[in-house]
Amino acid sequence: MKLGKIIVATILIVVAILGGMGAYLLQPSGQLRDFDAWQAKPDTSAKSLNIRFFGVSTLLFDDGQEQILIDGFFSRPSLWQVLSSKVSSNAALLQNIIQEEQLHRTRAILVTHSHYDHALDLPELAALLPHTQIIGSNSTLNIARSHPGVKASQLRRAVSGQPLQSGQFKVTPLASAHTPPTPVNDDLGEEITAPLKLPAKFSDFKEGGSFDYLIEHDGQQILVKASTGFIPGQLKNVQADILFLGIAQLSRQSEDYQKSYLQQTLATVKPKIVIPIHWDDFFQPLSQPLQFLPRFADNVPESMRILIKAAEAQQIQVVLLSNTGPYSLLKSASSQVL
Numbered sequence: 001m002k003l004g005k006i007i008v009a010t011i012l013i014v015v016a017i018l019g020g021m022g023a024y025l026l027q028p029s030g031q032l033r034d035f036d037a038w039q040a041k042p043d044t045s046a047k048s049l050n051i052r053f054f055g056v057s058t059l060l061f062d063d064g065q066e067q068i069l070i071d072g073f074f075s076r077p078s079l080w081q082v083l084s085s086k087v088s089s090n091a092a093l094l095q096n097i098i099q100e101e102q103l104h105r106t107r108a109i110l111v112t113h114s115h116y117d118h119a120l121d122l123p124e125l126a127a128l129l130p131h132t133q134i135i136g137s138n139s140t141l142n143i144a145r146s147h148p149g150v151k152a153s154q155l156r157r158a159v160s161g162q163p164l165q166s167g168q169f170k171v172t173p174l175a176s177a178h179t180p181p182t183p184v185n186d187d188l189g190e191e192i193t194a195p196l197k198l199p200a201k202f203s204d205f206k207e208g209g210s211f212d213y214l215i216e217h218d219g220q221q222i223l224v225k226a227s228t229g230f231i232p233g234q235l236k237n238v239q240a241d242i243l244f245l246g247i248a249q250l251s252r253q254s255e256d257y258q259k260s261y262l263q264q265t266l267a268t269v270k271p272k273i274v275i276p277i278h279w280d281d282f283f284q285p286l287s288q289p290l291q292f293l294p295r296f297a298d299n300v301p302e303s304m305r306i307l308i309k310a311a312e313a314q315q316i317q318v319v320l321l322s323n324t325g326p327y328s329l330l331k332s333a334s335s336q337v338l
């Protein structure tokens, strides 16, 4: 009897400790308000190139006439959904976003790689936007072509260094590298070789190779780099006014890796402005303000500090975007731009 009580008490204590640890690890790794000084102010008045940020690396560029979208991830299923079941698009949410953001003006969706947090909504978007092209790796195109409403003519394979004209936007895919693998993300270079029917397990979205995208519009150059990975020397001839830079798990890499990454991106591309991306908790819906990735996934404040320190040493302005927007990217990208 006594032993039984001791066992029960021990189990309860262990459960309480594990529960407490779990709750701690699920909390955001820091508070966005601690970085208020770097937050951009939304600007709806601007007539030049506007941008909307939807978390991770889903970015909408809009010149008032036409749009291009980097990545297609709006549905953001919860952590529980991702771990316990298959993932798919939230069609009603997508229809709302298409209407609100006038996505029928989107000429192309350029996809950085095939993980679900970049590519989940591609099939549904491509079916709802029949005049929009999907551009990405073979794996990415296999996600999009799983929907019966998507036409073959909408799908186009990205070729590194080969520019594409999309209205006033000239976009060049550049072969890139993914963030170094983690135990749950250990599929780098693996491909999706047949149409991927949704719903699918998150682990079925194989990386399939990664791309950065250089966007040229009206004399402005913008580089979008979604992942915290690089091919040495790849950006040596690339200059951009604005660099969207993935910082997911930067703080988890060795100091040597952090230095090389920032050398190969920030110090090479020499932007006037760097905008960190892929720092938000993508298990939270877009109806809420973006918050930092949870502790189990990253230490975002530390990644931010590493980036800010390197950028400020090079007189590069760091600007943080939230999911409110839109933001205006003025032509000069001068110090008071955003």
Ligand SMILES: [Zn+2]
Pocket: 113, 115, 178, 207
């Ligand atoms: Zn990924």
